[in-house]
Amino acid sequence: MRVLLSTYGSRGDVQPMAALAVALRELGAEVRVCAPSDEEFAKLLAGIGVEFVPAAEPVRTLVTGAAPMTPEGLPQRAAALTAAQYEALVTAAEDCDAVVATGLVPAVAAARSVAEELGIPFRYVSYFPTMLPSPHHRPHALPGRPFPPDETDNRVLWDLTSESFNVLYGPGINAHRTSIGQPVVDDALRHVFTGRPLLAADPVLGPWPTSPADAADLADLADLADLDVVQTGAWILPDERPLSAELSAFLDAGEPPVYVGFGSMPMRESADVAQVAVEAVRAHGRRVLVGRGWADLALIDDQDDCLAVGDVNHQALFPRVAAVVHHGGAGTTTTAARAGAPQVVVPQLVDQPYWGARIAELGIGAAHDGPTPTFESLSAALGIALAPETRARATTVAAMIRTDGATVAAKLLLDTVGRETSDRS
Template identity: 85%
Template sequence: MRVLLSTYGSRGDVQPMAALALALRELGALVRVCAPSDDEFAKLLAEVGVEFVPAAEPVRTLVTGTAPLTPEGLPQRAAALTAAQYEAVVAAAEGCDAVVATGLVPAVGAARSVAEKLGIPFLYVAYFPTMLPSPHHRPHALPGRPFPPDETDNRVLWDLTTESFNVLYGPGLNTHRMSIGQPVVDDTLRHVFTDRPLLAADPVLAPWPEAGTGASDLGSALDVFQTGAWILPDERPLPADLLAFLAAGEPPVYVGFGSMPMRESSDVAQVAVEAVRAQGRRVLVGRGWADLALIDDQDDCLAVGDVNHQTLFPRLAAVVHHGGAGTTTTAARAGAPQVVVPQIVDQPYWAARVAELGIGAAHDGPTPTFESLSAALDVALAPETRERATAVAAAVRTDGAAVTARLLLDTVGR
């Protein structure tokens, strides 16, 4: 059996697909991953021996470009991505028996069109619960489509989101579908997410709100299957300079924002280093896509690039990050207290969950100041937060990719 895994997104979208690819391969399946053409993704998949098919332009170019995408330009950009991703996926899916997709909505829509063309099963996966419609949580407002400020009914908000999906993504998707002889869709959201999506998130950290409560009253219920997070084992050793830094003193605080360019926080490195130093702690600065750098040459700080977080995080006093699903889960597994400075989409959700679970602090807003970050660090570095983080770490599952691989092969086999 051959399976194509398709995504167009940041590392947080690609790395879980690599984890699922390994789990499928252990069960005897052949796997390809179609992902953005960034060098770091090619390297990631090569390191685990998974066949990589590059798709569209590098996503880092899209995210960190000097001219951010405007809401007015989104429908046109979505249409272009739909067409480009379709061409990549249709070539990659040759001889495959199923397609699993996630990432940006136009890319997922393109992958589903490929599965339809080939007559093979298609599965959509979300990495956090609030991506999927439910009366128990709010959707995320889309660019240029803000919600009415006084509207609190989740059913109404999801209806507005369905409308926004049709306005922003529907024209490009349907124009392309007509060009390849497929019928148009009138509900882009439901078409992309499908009626039976997978939820690859840990049930302790991010429970599906309707689990065990029966049918949803938000239209026709989604049959969501929560698999647990897809975690790619990382066996890379830590660099020698990092090991020496860790050994030279008390556990430091890590500050890094992954694939977020942090455009609204031009002084975020300065703010973070000063706030951590004020706590009497040493600092590890993760460069990331924001290109964070040290603010001076004092020996209580070290800047690092892409390193093994699974090995590093258990050795830290706390982790300050953007709140991506992967970073949040890795820090939780490590028992490391967290400060989440959320920027977009799912990150406010993860910040709220970290605070609700008592394993860290949710920073109020995307732009930290010395005062606001200091207050969040006070919470994260408190002994009771460390104690709670240790307890939660023991409950986080690590078998999500294996669960999904068995489910997928069983489903396709039937």
């Protein structure tokens, strides 16, 4: 069996797909991964021996460019991404038996069009629960489409989100579908998410909300009454890379430091975030590890209590730090939780406020209030994360995190795709 995995997003979107690719291959499947043409993704997939199909422009260029995307330009950009992802996928999928997709909505829509054209099964995957409609949580607002400030009914908010999908993504998706001879869709949200999406999130960290009232509640959500979410657990790619000699020496030279890094977030609204973070950590008597990331953070002086690092093995590093200050991406949140490292989440967008709230609810860290930390606000959050009781709770939760999510998903996909293929033949 051959499976095409498609995504367009940051490392947090690509790395779980790499984990699924490894799990599928271990079960005998052949796998290709279509991802942005960034060099780091090509290197990641080459390192695990998985075929890489580059798609569209590098995502880092899009995220860190001098002119950030405006809400007004989003429909045009979405239309272009749909077409570009389709062109990358249509040839790569010719001999495949299924397509699995995640990432930006237009790219997912393109993947579904390719699956439709070839008559093969399609699966959508989300890495966090609140991407998917439920009366038990509110959606995140889309660019340029804020929610009414006094609206608290989740059903109403999801209806508004469905309208926003149609306004922002619908025109581009349908223009492309028309151009390749496919029928237009009148519900872009449902078209992308499908009726049975996969949820690749740990059930302790990010549980799908269920209750006896779910069926009745969902019946009130138009066109989503039969949404059947399958939670597999997070898709974790084992990282065997050693820490550098310089980093190992720094860790060995004193008490565990606090790691500060914001991954693929450019942190445009926090030009002084490195200064703020280093000073806040020092105020707690701790050493600092600064992760450069896409914000290109740097040291603020030449004192020997700080070290700046680039791309490092978080699975090896986080068990050796006092706390992790980060943006709240699903991957970083899960890795830190597995390591038993207390966390401070400084959320920037989309799923990150959700993960910050979950970290606080679980008692394994603090959620910073807003995306722009100050010395005072970050110091207060660090006070929570560095408390002995937070460390003890983080150690307890670490033992509860599942590591078999990718294998669970791979077995499920191969079983269901095999049955669907047999039913069609």
